[in-house]
Amino acid sequence: MTKRVRAPLREPLLTRLSALAQRFWAVIAGIGVVIGYLGLLAFAARMTVEPGDPFDGAHAGPMPFTITNTGFVSLHNFQPSLGFCRLVFRSVAGGKVPVAFIGQPPDTESCSGPNARLVLKTQFVSEFDRDERYQVGLDEILAAHLQSREWDLLSGDISISIEFTTWYQPWGDLKEFRFVTKREADGKLSWIPVPRQARIKM
16 A cells, blocks of 8 residues: 655745745835935035125125035035126225126016126135035125226125035035125115026016
């Protein structure tokens, strides 16, 4: 009499489905970790640009803008630049040209961003560490453009742009901060921040 050999029992379907589900959720968790890490890196490089105190347009002084590294990482190849949408000046020396401007003419309806950019090569910084500050003054730049200091600033629309690299983004990044002038009650001017793509009529 021969014995009947039983075939091995097949793995229950429920067990196989459970194993597949575990693998699926493991993959989803891994993707979530990667996305979270990339999101953290996106916020790691952050900075602020703060204008100085209100100033007299006829005696504007250095017109400083203070850049602060508020991120979690050091910035490398830090290169600020100044973008001109419009700067309008009035001669205070009684010259032949009563009004001068940089960028778009004073009678232009509105402006939605800089149409000329000046890279401040002398203010290049190889490494800009966390919590460090750096000040950019506009007086020397404007004096070079106007070739004289005998001008009264009437209004302005500019942007401060910063190019930089990080250890995780060696191809570089660019951040831009836009400011326009506001006439205060005492007649002085203040630089106030505005959205980069806003259409500003001056």
